[in-house]
Amino acid sequence: MLSEAVQDYLKAIYKLGQDGQSPVTTSLIAERLEVAPASVTNMVKKLAEMRLLEHTPYQGVELTAAGEKIALEIIRHHRLLELYLAETLGYAWDEVHAEADRLEHAISEEFEERIDQALGFPRVGAHGEPIPSKQGDIDNPRYQPLAELQPGQRAVVRRVSDRFPEMLRYMEEIGLKLGVQVEVREKAPFQGPLLLRINGGRKKQSLGLEVASHIFVEVA
Numbered sequence: 042m043l044s045e046a047v048q049d050y051l052k053a054i055y056k057l058g059q060d061g062q063s064p065v066t067t068s069l070i071a072e073r074l075e076v077a078p079a080s081v082t083n084m085v086k087k088l089a090e091m092r093l094l095e096h097t098p099y100q101g102v103e104l105t106a107a108g109e110k111i112a113l114e115i116i117r118h119h120r121l122l123e124l125y126l127a128e129t130l131g132y133a134w135d136e137v138h139a140e141a142d143r144l145e146h147a148i149s150e151e152f153e154e155r156i157d158q159a160l161g162f163p164r165v166g167a168h169g170e171p172i173p174s175k176q177g178d179i180d181n182p183r184y185q186p187l188a189e190l191q192p193g194q195r196a197v198v199r200r201v202s203d204r205f206p207e208m209l210r211y212m213e214e215i216g217l218k219l220g221v222q223v224e225v226r227e228k229a230p231f232q233g234p235l236l237l238r239i240n241g242g243r244k245k246q247s248l249g250l251e252v253a254s255h256i257f258v259e260v261a
């Protein structure tokens with residue numbers, strides 16, 4: 042049985058790679074996990090000894106197949122728990138992440154299977170993220186950040202980041218949910234906001250680029 046810390050590191054490294062960070066450096070890991078760089082150095086050494094990752098000094102780390110398998114197992118727990126909390130227990134989408142972060146280490150394989158079954162074997166989580174299968178297969182459709190769209194482009198919201206609860210609350214307030222259609226009407230220069238039409242509504246909604254970089258869309 043691996044410690045929670047080991048599981049959190051493997052998960053963070055996997056997700057940084059998915060976010061397009063290449064190479065995944067120790068400073069990126071420190072930033073993501075909000076820990077001191079020296080702790081990351083120690084843990085990376087330990088994980089390399091356990092053959093869960095490979096570390097090339099001054100380059101970065103890469104999970105081995107064994108490390109990736111564990112990361113996907115924890116991510117599967119996390120995303121199934123989030124969906125279960127949202128769909129069955131009525132949690133809001135900004136509340137589920139913190140609960141799942143705690144519970145993901147604790148649930149048994151039996152519990153995981155029961156949740157999976159109760160939810161009808163879902164492949165997409167509460168924030169639109171893919172749920173890895175029990176065998177560790179994962180579909181990873183590449184959606185574009187909303188921030189990259191140009192005026193006149195239309196798209197459907199497919200995935201949002203689960204890491205910022207205030208952002209999720211704000212998005213819900215202005216009607217930005219999964220499956221919603223957006224059209225970029227204007228984009229102000231110099232990192233200015235986007236003006237969006239949401240679900241064909243009349244009102245133009247202004248959205249900062251920072252928020253828009255955490256929303257992933259499928260362009261129509």
Ligand SMILES: [Zn+2]
Nearest residue numbers: 123138141203
């Ligand atoms: Zn989450």
